[in-house]
Amino acid sequence: MARYSINNRMAGSQQALAATLKSQVSLTAVTATLCRGQIVELAYGADGAPNATDCQIVYDAARQTTVGTGTSATPNLENPADVASRSLGTVNYTVEPTVTGGTAFVGSIWSRTLNQRAAQQWFANPGSELVWPATNVNGIVIRALSPTYTSNVLVDVKYDDF
């Protein structure tokens, strides 16, 4: 099983947050190289100067079922001896993808509110990863919103293809 990492500084332009969820990084299966994948590590935090008014940033992960419009990013290999990732990494969405549960947090598999100055890291132990199916354009998207902080966030994801 090969491990890869991707973040939303790797390609395209980071999209400033707004009061509605903005997709930052997504990982999806593609028909040509169909395989399952699993997120094993998530790290995120603000990537801009904090707002003068103390405020929150809400981070969310949800299951994606259609592709929106974003910039394709080639994931980095954790081990250079591995083959290139078979999953598609898309970052900095300008048109939101369709997610299970719609735009609300109904289908969210991860949601966390942090202070704008805070950052979080999460590591999954074996057997507790966030798995997506080997179905075309299905995957997991990491999104964020803030009604007050209107700059960028950095989301870094480590994942396995299998």
Add this chain to the structure above:
Amino acid sequence: MRKPGGYSIIVEPDKADLEEDTFTCGHCCKVVFVKPLCDPAEMGGRCTCCDKLICKYCVGKGCDPLEKKLLRWEAAGRLREAMRSE
């Protein structure tokens, strides 16, 4: 938590780091953050059928493990692709 499914740390200036154990629901894949000394019933429970820890939203809804869901989604995807290619 004994045998946690994951570990989370939140760092924030002028505050102590917040470390939490997590587990991933065996039915819906939702990540649950375990508060120290919290009532196990608040977090969800253990499915008596598949023996996995589950979140509170999946308690009492029957056993539908994630692996079975993945297989269903993949079968539906294959069907969609087959219909599209005809």
